[in-house]
Amino acid sequence: MNSVVTVKNLWVGLGEQVILEDVNLKVQKQDFLGIIGPNGGGKTTLLKVILGLIKPDRGSVRVLGTTPENARKRIGYLPQRSLFDQNFPTTALQVVLMGRYGRRGMFRRYSSGDRQAALEALEKVKMASYAQRAIGAFSGGEQQRIFVARALVSEPELLLLDEPAAGIDAARQKEFYELLGELNEKITIVMVSHDISAVSRYVDKIACVNQKLYYHDSKELVAEDIEEAYRCPVDMIAHGVPHRVLREHD
């Protein structure tokens, strides 16, 4: 039983519109799966279905051997970057502690164990020395690290990241993805992104979603998949060994 996520014949619609059509996906333990696809293609919706925030119209979703709702406490989630108040009066540590909410439940205060876990999570993203600094004092990339720590603090078995590199300047992206690679040694990661080239360099499996999901349980995508998903001709980019993603042209 190494399957972390199993999606079978999943259909999701919004009113008349079909968002996801007959999606099948299996995520194995220790996978680092990148899900790419055009905006509005259903990437975020797929993550939300795995989290149990959106109910499928048809099909089945099993996460960590149970229903998405039951698994949610064992999932770390980094939502798409929201425009939060940059002057919000709170510290990095307090933000990370929010990730313990699911374990603590309503009405209860955070314990010293929660605080310890938050510091350890900050340690993992190499931000522990700034625990008491105001959240607004960090750069975009540092804030994303803190939000990753918030996703990690519940000690999840699966990490779902929605456009985690958004707001990080290009020079810092490499080190951010390398950090995710380190985390992947212990944890299964599913990451959504629209940035094909960045994703292809760091993940070990790629799926492409645009209403339908194209996935071969590997890092290779055939040109027809991408062209069909993006509905336009795609230039094949070779990243060269060992980063080759796309098959070479005949």
Added chain:
Amino acid sequence: MIEIFQYEFMRNALMAGAIAAVLCGVIGVYVILNRIVFISGGIAHTAFGGIGLGYFLGKDPLLFAVFFSVAAALGIGMISSIRARVSEDTAIGVFWASGMSLGIVFVSLSRGYAPDLFDYLFGNILAVSQTDVELILGLTLVIVLVVALLYKELMILSFDPSYGEAMGLPVRSLRLLLLCMVALSVVVLIKIVGIILVIALLTIPGAIGRQHADGLKRIMIISILLGIVFVFAGLVISYYLNIPSGATIILTAAAVFFASTAVTR
């Protein structure tokens, strides 16, 4: 200056003001962080409908103000989330004006005239009775208790509600609860600064606190202390200059706010 506190109404006024400062310091920070200042304004003005109804029925106007303000909190909070093509600020506008209209219609239907109507609009802290002080204290205790119990939930709601939702936090109910706490606070504050001036007391102490502190709890403490200073100073100034107390309290607060803003940047 001591002699002004030998009057019971002065002692009541000061007591009510100090408790109200605690209330504003605690709830005001959330009003600012959740950007619900004008929802609070809408709730306060809708309460005037209840004041009018109280007059019309010859009962305590504040009792009816509670119902109207809570209804406004739930109404504004829910209308904008049911996809009725009504945005939040539109809902505020509708509640705000119709509450005031209802109030004025009820007052005009009432027999006799309403001598202290002006007090409800602009506040009269000197008219606060012993019973009022007890009511204000009771409501403040309830709200402080709720905030203490839901401190971490309110933090998530204020900082990142979409994340909270993904974590299973009942974000919508929590927001309605916050609006209801604002509604109750508004009723408490009506006696002191009046319907029209309520949002100033809810926002100014917290706004200044935020300019000088980084943590939520520290901002609350600064707001509470500032609130007490504003009420005390406003009360004394209004007594000696013989001008309306509610407006004097607000103007004192506003003066400090502008000075603080000038110093901060």
